[in-house]
Amino acid sequence: MAYPEYWNPKTETLPREELQALQLHKLRRMCEWAYAKSPFHKRRFEAAGFHPDQLQRLDDIRRIPLMTREEWMEAQIDNPLFGDLLATDQTNAIRYHLTSGTSGRTPIRVLDSMKDWDWISEMWAYGFWAFGVRPTDTVYFAFGYGSFIGFWGAHYCCEKLGALVIPGGAQTTEARIKQIIEMGATTVCSTPTYALHMWQKAQELGIDIVKEGRVNKLILSGEPAGSIPAVKRQLEEAWGARVGDTAGMTEVGTIMIFECSHQPGGTHIIEDHFLEEVLHPQTGEPVGYGELGERVVTSFGRGFIPAIRYRSKDMVVRVPASTCTCGRTWDIYEGGIRGRWDDMKLIRGTNVYPRAVEAIIREYASIDEFQIYLWRKDNLQDEITIRLELKPGHEGEWEQLRQQLGKDLANAHEGLRFNLELMEYGTLPHFELKARRLIDARPVAQY
Incomplete structure (x- = not known):
């Protein structure tokens, strides 16, 4: 059966002018919602002298104050567990997740509604479909399914796509490898590090993943290594499969960038659902195509906890959509996420x-x-x-x-x-x- 190339052909190939008009409309709507419903955002907007009515063109986004992780965590500490960020009553939530955390740091805690969660899985569907996952695939998640949001959205995206989903869950690496072989998984999802570890463990067990398995796609997330050429090369040789990168954030609940099957050396930004700016990390001024800067993200999808001009501290280099031959009009982060400014x-x-x-x-x-x-x-x-x-x-x-x-x-x-x-x-x-x-x-x- 022949499948279409795009998950949402209308928005993925939208002319730039129309895409920006859509972004402005969604930006206004999200800011109006946050101002009316989230005490956290209303307080910050008013302190900066900003009102959603001031959004007449996309450049007006710079009137909105930047949002930081530190502010988010401080709000949680002052008013446990979620601070005053919530834009609707906590009883409307159906899911709870938190960041994987770093020793000594307060995790960010998030809630999602049913509508949010449908959007979260839809964003993963953009990326998985673009890399070639289809209803005929069997997708294995080498993932522990804890409170960390991780691949949860990807799991539900594959159900939406009609693919067979195999949750790896709380198993040993040996058990996961054997299940991948036994079930004939065609797609494996994990961090880059764990994909390398699974291959090495298979070698120790005398299992030839390439000859005994059917894996033809590895989809990575969770670490910048997913776009490091040497890592991808090792994994492609080890698994005998194409390797694609994605990146997401607990703060927005899902992925915002993905690598398509044309593999242009970078990741497409899901621009109909995210407004991404690349700013100089010290001055806050925008940087141009081809220049290293910090990702600042505005999410149009999750309404429960709005993320507006959130400083990710991710290092990126943005290049035009024309860098890729796939036909999408969405810009690309060359080399994916290149690390974090605060890791230096x-x-x-x-x-x-x-x-x-x-x-x-x-x-x-x-x-x-x-x-x-x-x-x-x-x-x-x-x-x-x-x-x-x-x-x-x-x-x-x-x-x-x-x-x-x-x-x-x-x-x-x-x-x-x-x-x-x-x-x-x-x-x-x-x-x-x-x-x-x-x-x-x-x-x-x-x-």
Whole structure:
């Protein structure tokens, strides 16, 4: 059976002028809703001297104050559990989720209505359909199904698409691999790290995923590594499948970008449902196509907790829709999410971004897992150590790898010296959800 290329052909190919008119209409409607229903947003709007009536053209969005995670968390602390962000009564909620969290940080807690949840799954449907998921597919979710929002929306999107859904749930990696083979899964969804881990575990079990399985699509989310070329190359070779990236946020409840089957080296923005700005992280001024900046997102879909001009702290480079040959008129983030501005660490005067470090490390196929360890020598000098595990059978390559990797890391970081430490296989943590490979053990935080 021949299927159409687009999930929603009208909006995915909408001429730019019409798309912007649609965005302005939705922006007005969302701001009016937030002003009338959410005490949090009304308070902020009035403090900034903004009223929704001032939105006459898209550029007027800059009248709206930027929203930060810190404000959101402060509101939750002042008025547990959800602060004063809710735009409707809590009894209207059908779902509760929260961010995966970082040690020491208050998680963001969210509620969704039935209407919100239908929209959440619809956004995933845009992305899954664009990458080639069809009713004939069997989709496996290597995901723990906890309170973290993760792949929940994708699960329901696949039901909407008519694909067979297999929830991986609380199983061991070995059990998941065997289920993927047994059920003939054609699509596997996981974080990039866990997809690499599943393949490595299959090797240890003597299972050839390519020969014994039917997987032809890997859909990744949760980490910037999904758009790192070396990671994608490793996964495509290991699984014998095409690899597509997506990215979402608990704050908006779903994905806002996806990689289509044409794989243009980046991810399309779902522009009929999100208004995305790219701003200079210090000045707040807009940056142009091809320039690195910070994603600022306005979501038109979730009404329960409006997200308007929310600072994501994600690093992105926006390029025109014409970069891709798929025919969508939605702009693209070249290289997907490139990391986070607040992940940057200053080591002896040099900026170090974990995503950039991973991009270099993943060029070495013999490396299985790694960890970035920051420490202070004699309370005087900052040091950076990369702890590395090699895949079984590659131990003899260590000395040559150590020398070349050290050079590659230094060349990419203004000559900064990286200490490299070989760890016994299996000693570093392996991750199912978002990988946390950075440990900052310095006595004073660096910014």
